[in-house]
Each structure stands twice: as C-alpha cells, then as structure tokens.
Amino acid sequence: MVRKRHIKSKNSHYCILVNKTTVGYQPRQVKTLVEAVKTSGGYYTVYEPESAMDLFHQALVAVGLRRASQNMPGPDYRRGKVTALVAVGGDGTFNLVARAAIKAGIPAGILPTGRFNNIARFLAETGEPGSPINKIVAGKYRQIDTAAVANQIFIGSIGMGFIPALAEMLVEKKTPRFALGWSQLGARAAAQVKLVKTIIKIDAFRFEVKPLIFNVNLIPYSVGLPLSPASLADDGQAEVIFDQGNMMGEFSTYTRLILKKKYLYSNNIRLYRGQEINIQPTQGRKLYLDGELLELPSNSLEIKINRNELKVFC
Numbered sequence: 001m002v003r004k005r006h007i008k009s010k011n012s013h014y015c016i017l018v019n020k021t022t023v024g025y026q027p028r029q030v031k032t033l034v035e036a037v038k039t040s041g042g043y044y045t046v047y048e049p050e051s052a053m054d055l056f057h058q059a060l061v062a063v064g065l066r067r068a069s070q071n072m073p074g075p076d077y078r079r080g081k082v083t084a085l086v087a088v089g090g091d092g093t094f095n096l097v098a099r100a101a102i103k104a105g106i107p108a109g110i111l112p113t114g115r116f117n118n119i120a121r122f123l124a125e126t127g128e129p130g131s132p133i134n135k136i137v138a139g140k141y142r143q144i145d146t147a148a149v150a151n152q153i154f155i156g157s158i159g160m161g162f163i164p165a166l167a168e169m170l171v172e173k174k175t176p177r178f179a180l181g182w183s184q185l186g187a188r189a190a191a192q193v194k195l196v197k198t199i200i201k202i203d204a205f206r207f208e209v210k211p212l213i214f215n216v217n218l219i220p221y222s223v224g225l226p227l228s229p230a231s232l233a234d235d236g237q238a239e240v241i242f243d244q245g246n247m248m249g250e251f252s253t254y255t256r257l258i259l260k261k262k263y264l265y266s267n268n269i270r271l272y273r274g275q276e277i278n279i280q281p282t283q284g285r286k287l288y289l290d291g292e293l294l295e296l297p298s299n300s301l302e303i304k305i306n307r308n309e310l311k312v313f314c
Contacts, residue, residue: 004140004314012042012139013080014109015062017055017097019089020048024113030088033111033133040137043079052096059085059100082106084313086136090114091156091291099153102146102308109136109313115170116291118156118221122233123314135313143309144233145218149301152289155310157222158303159288160279162213162251165189167223167288175224179256182225186255195245196281202240202274210245213269216277216303217241222288228271229261236305240277243269277303 014037018030030046037044045062049055049072060066061074062082068074075082086109087097094110101108111132112120120132146153157163166189176182195210217228217239228239247254247268257263265271280300287294287301 004142005311011080012037012040012083012137013075014042014044014084014086014136015059015075015082016044016046016086016088017059017062017093018046018048019052019055019087019093019113022089022093022113023115025088026113029111029113033086033088033136036133036137042137045075045079045082052092055093056096056099059097060103063100063104063106065100065103084109084136084139086111088113091116091118094119095153095155095290095292098146098155098310098312102153102310105311107139107141107311107313111136114291115175116221116224118224118291119219121221121224122156122219122231123312132313138313141311141313142234143311145236145238146306146308146310147216147218147238147303148306149216149289149303150287150294150296150298153306154218154290156219156290157215157217157227157288158290159213159215159222160282160285161193161211162186162189163215163222163227164286164288164293165192167291167293170223179259182259183252183256187249187252190248190251196285199278199280200240200242201278202272203276205272205274207242209242211242212245212248212251213241213243214279215239215241225255225258226261227258234309237273237275238277238303238305240272240274241265241269275305279303 047058061072084107085097085101087094088111193212200207220226220229220231282296282301283299
C-alpha cells in the first residue's frame with residue numbers, strides 16, 4: 001500500500017499554470033478549480049503564459065528559482081509562499097510544471113485538458129476515488145519516479161518507432177472509441193516505421209534487434225494505450241518494451257489486445273525492467289516524450305532513473 005503524505009502548510013497557496021492551447025481546454029475548468037481552492041481555505045495565483053517555454057519559466061518564478069520580471073511577475077506573497085503547482089493542460093504541460101516542482105520540492109497536480117492525458121489517467125487509478133480537483137485541494141500526495149533522457153526529464157514515457165508514428169496519426173484524427181479503430185491505426189502506424197539495426201542495453205543485458213517499437217514507461221500509458229499495466233510508479237524501475245522487428249503484421253492484434261489489457265509480453269514483444277537503458281543509433285529519429293515529439297540530435301540515447309522523485313496529488 002502506498003503511503004500518502006499531506007501538505008504541512010496551514011494555508012495552501014496553489015500556483016495554477018494554464019495552457020489554453022490544449023484541445024480540451026475550457027475556461028470554466030479553471031474557475032471550478034479556483035472556487036474549490038477558496039472553499040478549502042487555500043489561496044491561488046493563476047498564470048496563462050503565451051508559450052510552453054514561458055510556462056516553464058513562470059513556474060520557476062513562482063517557486064522562487066528565477067527572478068520575477070515585468071513579463072513574468074512573481075506570485076502575491078501576501079497569500080504565503082507557493083506550496084504547490086497545478087498544470088492545466090496535457091502531459092507536455094504537466095512535464096514542464098513538474099520540472100519546477102521537483103526543483104522546489106513541492107507537490108504538483110494536473111487538471112487534464114490534453115489529447116491523451118496519460119499521466120492523469122494513471123493518477124485517476126491510484127488512491128481514493130474523486131475528480132482531479134478534489135485530489136488537488138485535499139492536499140494528499142505520493143512520490144513517484146522520474147527519469148532523464150537527452151538532458152530532459154520525463155514523468156510518463158518515452159518512445160521511438162511505433163508510438164511516435166501512432167501519435168502523429170492521432171494529431172490529425174479523433175482518438176478511436178473502439179478496439180477496431182485502434183487495431184486499424186496500429187497496423188498503419190507499424191507499416192510506417194523504418195526498421196533500423198539497434199543495440200539496446202538494459203542494465204547488464206544487451207540486445208541487437210531491429211525494433212518496430214521501443215518504449216520506456218514509468219507509468220502504464222502512452223498515447224492513451226496501457227502499454228505496461230503492471231507499472232509500479234515508485235519502485236525505481238522502468239518498463240522497457242521492444243520487439244524483434246519481424247512481426248509488422250501482428251501490430252493490429254497487439255494494439256487491440258493492449259487496449260483491452262489482455263496482451264501477454266513474450267518473445268515477440270518483450271518487456272524488461274531496469275534503471276539504466278542505452279539505445280543506439282538514434283540520430284535523426286523521432287522521440288515521443290510525455291506527449292511531445294522531438295528529433296534526436298545525437299547517436300546514442302541514455303535513460304536513467306533520477307534520484308529525485310516527484311510529489312503528485314492523488
């Protein structure tokens with residue numbers, strides 16, 4: 001059983017950072033959160049930065065790790081020191097807010113308005129039932145693992161090959177409601193992946209494969225699919241998923257069974273657990289990182305579990 005802790009401050013001060021560009025954003029969601037904070041006796045400061053980088057910098061200003069400026073004012077400290085950060089957005093927004101929360105050693109929460117909301121899906125399945133807003137204002141949190149890749153922190157998952165291809169398709173389409181739609185998309189995404197001879201090292205184990213899928217998960221979900229439903233978010237291990245590159249025609253079945261949480265990892269698609277992962281070559285390949293797609297500049301990818309955990313409301 002996960003032991004939860006509670007914010008010790010007498011009066012909580014929530015800094016709420018809003019990404020208005022996410023697909024599910026509605027102003028009333030922020031108003032509802034603000035009313036819940038006031039009802040609970042807490043204080044709040046709301047920011048609506050213009051860009052992702054501004055949002056990250058504003059989070060650093062809020063927790064005192066960067067100087068306030070005319071463009072990025074600091075919070076009103078008459079309400080007390082900021083005791084928690086809340087991201088209103090998707091996985092990418094939460095990732096930026098979480099980076100500041102880790103540096104400051106304070107909890108972070110998420111009001112999900114993104115496309116996939118992988119991190120919010122995970123948090124909704126842990127702890128007591130209730131809406132994200134109820135979890136935030138209750139002030140109870142747990143500590144979960146984070147990892148570093150290419151000098152960036154990730155909270156949920158990273159992936160190459162299948163998952164980035166599937167994510168790109170879903171930008172242009174609505175997320176399927178049924179397994180058949182996911183199955184068809186899975187087959188199409190797999191067909192777009194170029195097989196590259198790749199060396200994968202997981203702790204002391206080394207493999208040489210041409211994978212269609214390579215994923216490292218700290219939580220179960222990527223692009224809304226429960227790739228590793230057995231993930232433990234606070235055990236210092238990551239789930240590493242990859243295949244042999246010889247089962248392109250089977251990815252339709254794989255996607256359908258993963259959606260239903262019925263897929264059993266074996267020789268076709270393997271699931272390992274580890275703390276340090278290396279993969280090469282990677283230069284020019286696309287990386288899915290907490291909902292964002294990046295192009296890798298280097299030829300080797302190092303992934304390590306961080307020492308510093310993240311406090312999350314749940």
